[in-house]
Amino acid sequence: MGVLTLRQPIIAGNWKMHKTSSEAHQLVSQLKSLITTSSVEVVVCPPFTALAEAVKAANQSKILVGAQNMFWEEKGAYTGEISGPMLKELGCTYVIIGHSERRQYFGETDATVNKKVMAAYQNGILPIVCVGETLADREEKKTMEVVGQQVREGLKGLDADQVKKLVIAYEPVWAIGTGQTATASDAQEVIAFIREILREMYGDVVQNTRIQYGGSVKPGNISELMAQPDIDGALVGGASLEANSFAAIVNYNKE
């Protein structure tokens, strides 16, 4: 079996702080009729308040729903936080962890990422763990050092089964929401490096780990990105907010 058949492509929409419940319902309903590919795993990640409605709208379709964050404790005096059991009961399959906006604005670190990753697995939710360097890191030629550290610290302590189910999103911070995409070969280079670090940590089971690229993914650049041997999908922000553009990205192999 070839490596490509081992890893089903996964394309996820990170809606960030966009869409009310009714807007989420409408967008998911539109996607249901526009998505025609069956080879790609499709995930939408609405804000917490729209998760239930998105799950309802995705019923009878292959669209899966993920959250954008979760806390590591299951319950307790943590005002404003949302736990794994809460997300699981709503029907979330995935949860994005450690997005660069959470690291930048909400003080998340590799240590908190690691706690959240563990908590996600404990609750039967699959993490999509975000890593990526800033523009300053890249200019100082520290990309591999920074990303390597995020992977080593954020993803330590997993068992083989967890590594198999893990999804990582490599998102260079300078490419997020800027219209500036990393070239497909730059993205491939860092993603191959991430897989190498994981291999050092966990061995050959990393052949199953899916690694997405994220940062200004659009219908016009998805095919080139997906053609790279180590890129297994995309985490899409801005272009996931509109049904036609997200469906065009998901249907990339139908063009």
Ligand code: PGA
């Ligand atoms: P973008 O965001 O596609 O709007 O660049 C990607 C992300 O932040 O996940």
